[in-house]
Every structure is written in structure tokens, then in C-alpha cells.
Amino acid sequence: MSDQPTGSTIAETIRSQLERAIVTGAMRPGERLDEQEIADRFGVSRTPVREAIRALAASGLVDVRQRQGATVGAIDIPRLIEMFQVMAELEGLCGELAARRITHEEKANLVALHERLIAAGDRVSPLEFYEINREFHEAIYDAARSDFLAEQTRALRTRVGAYRRQVTYLPGRVASTIREHAAVIDAICRHDGEAARRSLRDHVNLLGDNLSDFIASLAISRPQPAERRARAATEETPATEEALGERS
Amino acid sequence: MSDQPTGSTIAETIRSQLERAIVTGAMRPGERLDEQEIADRFGVSRTPVREAIRALAASGLVDVRQRQGATVGAIDIPRLIEMFQVMAELEGLCGELAARRITHEEKANLVALHERLIAAGDRVSPLEFYEINREFHEAIYDAARSDFLAEQTRALRTRVGAYRRQVTYLPGRVASTIREHAAVIDAICRHDGEAARRSLRDHVNLLGDNLSDFIASLAISRPQPAERRARAATEETPATEEALGERS
DNA sequence: TTATGATTTCGTGCATACAACAAGCGCAAA
DNA sequence: TTTGCGCTTGTTGTATGCACGAAATCATAA
Numbered sequence: 001m002s003d004q005p006t007g008s009t010i011a012e013t014i015r016s017q018l019e020r021a022i023v024t025g026a027m028r029p030g031e032r033l034d035e036q037e038i039a040d041r042f043g044v045s046r047t048p049v050r051e052a053i054r055a056l057a058a059s060g061l062v063d064v065r066q067r068q069g070a071t072v073g074a075i076d077i078p079r080l081i082e083m084f085q086v087m088a089e090l091e092g093l094c095g096e097l098a099a100r101r102i103t104h105e106e107k108a109n110l111v112a113l114h115e116r117l118i119a120a121g122d123r124v125s126p127l128e129f130y131e132i133n134r135e136f137h138e139a140i141y142d143a144a145r146s147d148f149l150a151e152q153t154r155a156l157r158t159r160v161g162a163y164r165r166q167v168t169y170l171p172g173r174v175a176s177t178i179r180e181h182a183a184v185i186d187a188i189c190r191h192d193g194e195a196a197r198r199s200l201r202d203h204v205n206l207l208g209d210n211l212s213d214f215i216a217s218l219a220i221s222r223p224q225p226a227e228r229r230a231r232a233a234t235e236e237t238p239a240t241e242e243a244l245g246e247r248s
Numbered sequence: 249m250s251d252q253p254t255g256s257t258i259a260e261t262i263r264s265q266l267e268r269a270i271v272t273g274a275m276r277p278g279e280r281l282d283e284q285e286i287a288d289r290f291g292v293s294r295t296p297v298r299e300a301i302r303a304l305a306a307s308g309l310v311d312v313r314q315r316q317g318a319t320v321g322a323i324d325i326p327r328l329i330e331m332f333q334v335m336a337e338l339e340g341l342c343g344e345l346a347a348r349r350i351t352h353e354e355k356a357n358l359v360a361l362h363e364r365l366i367a368a369g370d371r372v373s374p375l376e377f378y379e380i381n382r383e384f385h386e387a388i389y390d391a392a393r394s395d396f397l398a399e400q401t402r403a404l405r406t407r408v409g410a411y412r413r414q415v416t417y418l419p420g421r422v423a424s425t426i427r428e429h430a431a432v433i434d435a436i437c438r439h440d441g442e443a444a445r446r447s448l449r450d451h452v453n454l455l456g457d458n459l460s461d462f463i464a465s466l467a468i469s470r471p472q473p474a475e476r477r478a479r480a481a482t483e484e485t486p487a488t489e490e491a492l493g494e495r496s
Numbered sequence: 497t498t499a500t501g502a503t504t505t506c507g508t509g510c511a512t513a514c515a516a517c518a519a520g521c522g523c524a525a526a
Numbered sequence: 527t528t529t530g531c532g533c534t535t536g537t538t539g540t541a542t543g544c545a546c547g548a549a550a551t552c553a554t555a556a
Contacts (some may be wrong), residue, residue: 008314009314009538009539010539011539011540011541012527035507036507036508044540045520045541045542046508046540046541046542047538047539047540047541047542048539048541050508050509051298051299051302053538054299054302054303054306055302055306058304058306058307062253066257066508066509066547066548067254067508067509067546067547067548068507068508068547068548069507069508070550079395079396082395082396082397083392085341085394085397086341086394086396086397086400086544089337089338089340089341090334090337093333093334093337096253117309122324132497141504142406146330146333146334147327147330148330148331149330149333149334152334161346180319180529183547249542257509257510258509258510259509259510277545282537283537283538284537284538291509293510293512294510294511294538295509295510295512296509296510296511297537298539299510314517314539315517315518315536315537315538315539316518316519316537335524411523462543484517485514485532492515497556498544498556499556500536500553500554500555500556501529501552501553501554501555502551502552502553502554503549503552503553503556504530504549504550504551504552505545505546505549505550505551506534506547506548506550507546507547507548507549508545508546508548509540509544509545509547510538510543510544510545510546510548511543512541512543512544513540513541513543514539514540514541514542515538515539515540515541516532516537516538516539516548517536517537517538517539518535518538518542519529519534519535519537520533520534520535520536521532521533521534521535522529522531522532522533522534523530523531523532523533524529524530524531524532525528525529525530525531525550526527526528526529526530
């Protein structure tokens, strides 16, 4: 390993790198994770790589089958919808708790983030929009004052990250997101727990709905993913899944 | 390994065994998990033991700190309450979905389980009561038709298992449980999603409330039975250890 | 040609050895 | 006594070798 964070283990470093590769879409769902290959790529032995893969498997980002190696977690549509539904509940609970517990400073922060989001949305900067959106939700987690709930919600958010990213960029979705966030902020600042819960839950559920529409529209020209372990010796492609690929 | 399930790995076997030891309370919160010791105990090398421990850590049942080994997950009171709150939401969602999707056969099964629960409650058979209660909730997960939701809820249930077990056996709690379950069944059979969600959520939340009462009552005066063989008696333990440890 | 069975190949699962780090211990200095 | 430093010791983190098993390949028969 050339650059390793001091105080951290190799396994954790690899885990982090792989996670990043997966949630950003650099590694595509169904793609194989060969222990030896990854070990060579990072210049370490199989042991920490193996540990990293198992950790990712535990968080649901990769699938492992006995004696058959690991692949990047492929989530089928029904399951993805289920995940959004659960996420909606958790985010809703975050909203309700936040509405009851938020401080003045946090309110101000939320509003500020929202305005940054609007600005980013106007300039149509997907990456920045995505990041600010993340911070917005993180701010709500903080305000909810429930570490465990925050961890669970965050984990789920990460897990669907690769897919959600596609949805967030849908045309028209940005404007809707801003409107929905405005409703969330309003409810939270009014300390209306029920309204906050509802607006956040619906917000996330709408993402899920959009997702299904999105998927459905793609189902027409979907190539059969019969790719086995065919990997060219060339550089790996920083692409996204064909079904969820760039779309304008 | 003397008896290993065919088709399963050693690591998985060990993971399962350790999980069982933890959720049943045989291993107590804060207790240390020495890789070599466990490896010797099972007659295997450190490698699969290590893997098992990391898996348990990922599911939240054990805590690991870099270079400082692993301990059985110790959950403090605020966090435990947070976990119950999240669990209440998830169970509530299960209930709502179940109310909308349950079949006639499943209704009958639910009722049958409930009657078995009543019988077990009358005979005051804690272990059986616990098991039937588990099956009851599992039946609701099934009826909800959401694999992911079921997995999440089940995982959380397992995670608080060691603590929840104590609460379920509180005097008077059995009768309340049966009453609350009756309300749940009624709502589900009427296909009233909202009522099902509310009744199930409150049911679990009441467990949380009882939990706090339980903790509070123990904080006053509680002679330690200490009939269990003390393994790491000198080990530093969190507050919950005292409060939720062995009791009659 | 397809189907079926043996064989080869390649990757995972586990064992073992070594390295690195943290906690405990002893000794010396204040 | 207390404090600080270096050493020892024990445990974790990583590397490496080997064995088992599943998929791939090939051979043979219908």
C-alpha cells in the first residue's frame, strides 16, 4: 500500500476503497471481486482483502456465496423498492424526532444548506447537488439526536447509493427535491413532528416511485446481462450499470 | 470441529455458535473474545474465528477496536431505547404491509399462534412463551411480503435479544403482551393498515418503556444472584451489565 | 449434433508463521 | 512515594502455503 492512513489497518483501507468504488458505480453490480486480483492491485496479501470483502458483504454492498467468490451486490427491482420503503420510514422518524429536538442553530444551518442546494440546482451541478443533498439529510440526522437511528439510516442510504444517484439526476427531479425539502424544513421548524415525518417519508418514497418509473422505462432496450467472469486484461471501465447508465 | 453442518464453513459455524452464546446471555456484555482461546476451544485455527468475530461486529453484536481485541457488544441505556424506537417503526411497517397483504391461511396461522401463546402464558413457561412470541412476529414478517424489511427487523430483534428477553419476562408483561397481540391480530385481520401499524409500533415501544422502568427499578437495590460462573468478573462493564445481567 | 461423465483448472477456505503494536512490568530518577 | 522510560509479553494484523470444491474443459457415447 502506498498511501495508508496512519492508525488504520490495511483491511479497513481496502474496505473503504472498495466501498467507494461500489457506491460511485466504478464497480458495477454483478462484477466479480477476485481476492488475489485485488490483493495484487493494492500490493498486499489476500488476508486483508478477504476481510474487507466480508465486511462489505455484511453491510450488504457485496454478495458472497460459499466457495464461489464475491460479486458487487446486485439489487433487483422489487428489493430496491423495499429498501426505499424502509428508508422512507427511517427518514420519516428522523424528521419527527428532529422536529421535536432541533435547536435554533440547527434550523439556521438547515435553511442555509437548503439555499445552497437551490443554488447548486440552478447551476445544474449534479455532483455538488448530490453532496449538499447528503449534508442536508445528515443535518436532520444530527438534529434527531439518535445515534443508532442515524447509523441505520446512513447505512441504508449508502447501500442504495449507486442506484439513488441515478434517480436524483432525473430531469425534473431536482426541482421536486427542492420543493419537498422546503416542506420538510417548514414542518421541522414549526416543530410539527407528524408533518415532518410525513413530508420526509413521502420525499423518499417519491424517489422510490421515480425509481420504478425510471426502471420501467429502461426495461425496453435492456441488454441481457449474461456477462460471466469475462474481464479484459485492460483497465477497468469507470462506467455505470447499463440498465442504470447515463440517460438524458 | 467435531460436528459441522455439511455445506457450511467453519467460520459460519463459529459465527452461529458465538451469536447464540451472546443472544442467550451465556456470554455477557463487555466480555472479551480472545481469538486464540476461541480457536482452541473449537479446535480450529484463528482464521475462521477471526472471520466470525468480524461478522458479528458487522451485525453489531460485538465491538472491535483496532489492535485491542473484541468484546461482546455492550449497549448503554440511551442507545437501547433508540434501538427499540427504530424497531417499533420497522415492526409497525411490517404490520401495515401485513394488513394489506395477508392471506386467509396466514390469518388462521396467526390466530393459532396467538392461542398457543395464551396457553404458554397461562402455564408461565418463559422459554416457550418467548419462542412462540418470536414465531408470531415472524408470521407477520412473512405476511408483509418484504424480504428486506424482514431481514432488517429480524437483525435488530436479534441484536437486542439478550436485553429484550429480560423485559418480556417482567411480571405483568405477559398479560399485556397477549392483549396487545390481540389488538394487532384484530387490526391485521380487518386489513386496517393504519391500526395495525399503530398497535404493533406501540407494542414494541411499550417494551421500550417497560425497559426503562425495569432499569430504573433495578438501579435502586438489587442483590447480584451471580449463580453464573464468573468468567471475566474483573472486566470493566457498562451500566447495562449490572442492570440487565442475570436475574431470577 | 447434444448429452453425459471424467478431468483439469482455478479460486476460495483454512492453517500456520511472522510482524507490529498496545498494555503491563520493572527500574531508575526526582 | 511518584513519575517517566525502556523492556517484556501477549494479542492482533498480515503473509504465505496447502487442501478442498465448484466451475470450466474435454472426451466419449447416443
